[in-house]
Amino acid sequence: MDVTLRFFATFRDAVGQKEVGREVDPGTTVGELLSALEREYDGLEGELLADGEIRSQLNVLANGRGVQYGDGVETELEDGDTVSVFPPVAGGASDAVVPNTDGQ
Amino acid sequence: MTDLRLSATQLERYSRHVIMDEVGPEGQARLLAGSVLVVGAGGLGSPVVQYLAAAGVGRLGIVDDDVVDRSNLQRQVIHADGDVGRPKVESAREFVDRLNPDVTVEPHELRLSADTIATLPDYDLVVDASDNFATRYLLNDYCALEGIPLVHGAIYRFEGQLTTFENDGDGPCYRCLFPEAPEPGTVPDCATTGVLGVLPGTVGCIQATEAVKLVLETGEPLTGRLLVYDAMDMRFDTVEVRQNPDCPLCGEEPTIESIHDVAYEGRCTLSAD
Secondary structure: OEEEEEEOHHHHHHHOOOEEEEEOOOOOEHHHHHHHHHHHOHHHOOOOEEOOEEOOOOEEEEOOEEHHHOOHHHOEOOOOOEEEEEOOOOEOOOOOOOOOOOOO | OOOOOOOHHHHHHOHHHHOOOOOHHHHHHHHHOOEEEEEOOOOOHHHHHHHHHHHOOOEEEEEOOOEOOHHHOOOOOOOOHHHOOOEHHHHHHHHHHHHOOOOEEEEEOOOOOOOHHHHOOOOOEEEEOOOOHHHHHHHHHHHHHHOOOEEEEEEEEOEEEEEEEOOOOOOOOHHHHOOOOOOOOOOOOHHHHOEOOOHHHHHHHHHHHHHHHHHHOOOOOOEOEEEEEEOOOOEEEEEEOOOOOOOOOOOOOOOOOOHHHEOOOOOOOEOOO
8 A cells, every 4th residue: 555755854854855655565554664764764764763662852643643642653554644754843043053164 | 901092193003903803993902912022033033023013012022142143134134234243132122113113122132041031021922933942942841831822933944833832721732742852963953954034934924923813812823733834845734733641741740840840951851860
């Protein structure tokens, strides 16, 4: 069956794409999918799961609902599901945190 | 709640508000009697300050400890070339003074911390227009514990995230969505990654809209919803945000009972002591 993955912010950078389609076996769980993604993309290794659970610094949605409110990593995917993975972002005000590299 | 009468000048200035049933003279009087704390006078804070001042929100607190840098001017539209090197709160106050004499700006040139936040006067609501996780988690925890509505907005390159926490006792809060901050350095800031100049304009305008609605007590705030904006695809997605029973702040067995319990530099988790 087919699922669609959507990545936001830093995960988008790590994957190099906003949206990825994947074919998975029926009964595949969110945890199995995330684990496969970590193996597939170097930039995602260790970023999605910690001790088999979804890391607390990111949010994973299956069809717009946070999986942590349901069965978490055990959430079973269904054909046509969209899974969105996004981190918190902080930007907004100044940019004085990191000095400019041109010396000014 | 208020017997404030609008002057002839105010009736003219705010006529396009007053003419609408949803605002009317009572709503405008409510705005003039209202107070909002804007944390950050940068990319997000600029449009927030502009529109809240234009709307006649009577008391605007502005928190920022930074000075204007020339690289800010691509997006921080209340500051001008001649302001480079000046405190942002001063530049912001001058902007508002020129725009609307009905608005009193209270500049707070400081870095928010668990200690300094207690020194600020009370405001009806807070707009988070900051640029770092320490301030964001501090504001979330403080506003949730004190029951102060908080309008959240954040940006990254071409993306924005927005939501409103009414903090009326039912949750959710930011920690329901992201229980703790990423490790320092893992999520880059605007200086390292860049940001499309107009992006914070869009996000800040939505934050200002939420703030005005909250003061007016009208409409449906972004409560329980995270609005995710993708400027490149020009796409808005709405994501449900529910109160998390395991939330360390507003869950069933909270571990954070005071902002002094938390070490805000780093991952914003409980102090190790």
